[in-house]
Amino acid sequence: MSPVSSNASHGQSPLRTVQVLGGGNAGSSAHVRSLAAGLVARGVRVTVCAPAEADRAYGFSGVGADHVHVPRSSDPGSVAALRAACTDADLVHAHGLHASFRAVLALSGRRTPLVVTWHSRAEAEGARAHLLRMLERRVARTAAVVLGTTSDLVDRARRTGARDARLAAVTLPGLRRPPEGDETDRQRPKLRAELGAMGRPLLVAVGSLDRQRGYDVLLDAARAWCRLDPVPLLVIAGEGPLRPVLQRRIEDEELPVRLLGARDDVPHLLAAADLALLTSSWESRSVLAQEALHAGVPLVATAVGGVPDLVGDAAALVPYGDAVALADTVLRLLGDPERREELREKGTRQAASWPTEDETVTQVLSVYDELTQPRPL
Structure with missing residues (x-):
């Protein structure tokens, strides 16, 4: 009681x-x-x-x-x-x-x-x-x-x-949960097609476009993914003051990245993703990390703030600001379906352990x- x-x-x-x-x-x-x-x-x-x-x-x-x-x-x-x-x-x-x-x-x-x-x-x-x-x-x-x-x-x-x-x-009260069952099966290919990610890996990051999110490092890492065949697509859902700077880099460097702006369908984005990426300089109890683990989406995250305690061994952790480590970790996971499945299972168990x-x-x-x-x- x-x-x-x-x-x-x-x-x-x-x-x-x-x-x-x-x-x-x-x-x-x-x-x-x-x-x-x-x-x-x-x-x-x-x-x-x-x-x-x-x-x-x-x-x-x-x-x-x-x-x-x-x-x-x-x-x-x-x-x-x-x-x-x-x-x-x-x-x-x-x-x-x-x-x-x-x-x-x-x-x-x-x-x-x-x-x-x-x-x-x-x-x-x-x-x-x-x-x-x-x-x-x-x-x-x-x-x-x-x-x-x-x-x-x-x-x-x-x-x-x-x-x-x-x-x-x-x-986190009112956590946005991913769709389940038949709805997921219907929405996933449709959304991937709309985003331009049919036949290629889809990477999802979510958060305001500000300096704390580490998106400059994320774009640095995206250059390394260009050598893959097919080239992964990174989509970033969020709005903020750095949008013009980030968009200019994406265009000038021809990076496989799309800025989606503010979205109200984040659970659907995660359900369609192959990996979720969290690159912030500091986080408390990251909403994206919680949503990704609940959704069973493998997560790559920076080992900052409360993230390591929150995710335990249910995510691949990298140092903040290290574009090489971030790129290498993403490349390894995309090439290792067994490891991705292991992270999905661990993520579900970790989410069940939260208060x-x-x-x-x-x-x-x-x-x-x-x-x-x-x-x-």
């Missing part, structure tokens, strides 16, 4: 928690919605503080949570709005660095326990990087517990001064109970 809040188990009024989001990226927003639904189902009162557009997009109110509009961090009134929303909270849980820092400011002078979850690593250069490190230290040293979605984020929190840093059990939404909520609630239970005199 899943635990209930300590207040409820002692016949007291229900535990009241406040979940704090900043702008709310897709991963953390989906996580908060799932967490809110699970906590409400266990008798916990939940208020989600986030911009109004986040509630419209993710429906926190629809799962039984109260929603309070708190503007983004750039709004000077955001801290005051958050402080008012946290007035009667038994515990505050903030998600992401900027939301966590605002929660620290809002709770200043109060004894309300603060839990923070770091879903990803804040990236910046120069003076902004120094500012982010200062924010990290303030948050880590103030929070009662820091939950990191990867082991390296937990280590980072500890180095930064966290009193208590733990690995978070986090699942469920219920396990995620159970872990978080156990932390809440630990911080809110009456202490012996």
Whole structure:
């Protein structure tokens, strides 16, 4: 049986928690919605503080949570709005660095326990990087517990001064699943024909066209695939600021690569693919990696951030920025159907080992109970 809040188990009024989001990226927003639904189902009162557009997009109110509009961090009134929303909270849980820092400011002078979850690593250069490190230290040293979605984020929190840093059990709610059975058999050849990948291997990468994704290295590696017969086709689903630069390289170097733009049929793309490629400089719990393993698609990924812990031995890992290693790994896998089948089987088993939404909520609630239970005199 899943635990209930300590207040409820002692016949007291229900535990009241406040979940704090900043702008709310897709991963953390989906996580908060799932967490809110699970906590409400266990008798916990939940208020989600986030911009109004986040509630419209993710429906926190629809799962039984109260929603309070708190503007983004750039709004000077955001801290005051958050402080008012946290007035009667038994515990505050903030998600992401900027939301966590605002929660620290809002709770200043109060004894309300603060839990923070770091879903990803804040990236910046120069003076902004120094500012982010200062924010990290303030948050880590103030929070009662820091939950990191990867082991390296937990280590980072500890180095930064966290009193208590733990690995978070986090699942990806609403994971886009591939089609199955007859639908796959119908869609696969049709989509491959539309993409121009009939009679040739299809490689799929998914993610915004920005520097973190390592697409420059991916294009370097694509040059090596040109010597194969037939030449593999690489398709990249996503949109972003680097599109003109990448498109120019593809045309100038005559690379076998297509930029597809933003797509809403990623599960179908993966179901049609021979390999999925993840070349980022850093990832927490990569959505593409999770979708690929669930779909039984062999994955080649950079050994960065939370990727090695996430995939275990169910993917071929390469160093970030090493185009030669990436190209060689892809070439070996394309020529080794037995190894690809082994990765498919391992991927399915690895995906089955990831935490469920219920396990995620159970872990978080156990932390809440630990911080809110009456202490012996």
